[in-house]
Amino acid sequence: MQYDGVLFSVNTRRESPQKMLGSAIRERRLELDVSQEKLAELVGVHRNYVGKVERGEQNLTIESLVRFADTFKCRPSELLGEAGL
Amino acid sequence: MQYDGVLFSVNTRRESPQKMLGSAIRERRLELDVSQEKLAELVGVHRNYVGKVERGEQNLTIESLVRFADTFKCRPSELLGEAGL
Numbered sequence: 001m002q003y004d005g006v007l008f009s010v011n012t013r014r015e016s017p018q019k020m021l022g023s024a025i026r027e028r029r030l031e032l033d034v035s036q037e038k039l040a041e042l043v044g045v046h047r048n049y050v051g052k053v054e055r056g057e058q059n060l061t062i063e064s065l066v067r068f069a070d071t072f073k074c075r076p077s078e079l080l081g082e083a084g085l
Numbered sequence: 086m087q088y089d090g091v092l093f094s095v096n097t098r099r100e101s102p103q104k105m106l107g108s109a110i111r112e113r114r115l116e117l118d119v120s121q122e123k124l125a126e127l128v129g130v131h132r133n134y135v136g137k138v139e140r141g142e143q144n145l146t147i148e149s150l151v152r153f154a155d156t157f158k159c160r161p162s163e164l165l166g167e168a169g170l
Binding site for chain 1: 102103106144145146147148150151160161162163165166168170
């Protein structure tokens with residue numbers, strides 16, 4: 001059976017945007033040296049929410065992204081850029 | 086009655102992020118010179134959705150933002166930056 005030489009890549013062009021953003025938020029949190037629970041308190045969200053976001057299980061809205069960015073005292077576009085998006 | 090000199094400003098620090106992003110998406114669409122209906126087709130969303138997004142009535146998710154950015158062939162962080170976010 002002749003393949004056309006293009007390996008079928010399970011990975012799409014990028015990791016899921018949610019996973020990429022989750023990693024960037026985790027990095028920012030670790031830089032702040034705070035727990036997920038403390039970050040949740042600072043952002044004003046449920047403490048489990050931060051864990052889900054960091055694991056890439058949450059499709060954040062722009063409003064939530066703005067709240068995280070405000071907490072990290074950076075611009076939302078900056079946080080997305082750090083995520084590689 | 087003595088005011089403390091600080092004018093109560095209805096506008097918060099910024100317009101709503103949804104409105105700011107909606108304007109940036111509208112600008113990109115007009116640059117492409119396509120209708121809302123055509124953009125909806127390109128992005129793969131319902132045609133009314135683009136109107137709601139442009140009017141700032143839709144709190145986009147990151148996944149939706151990525152789809153608009155991919156359609157405009159720019160990075161999601163770039164689109165947010167153009168929105169002033």
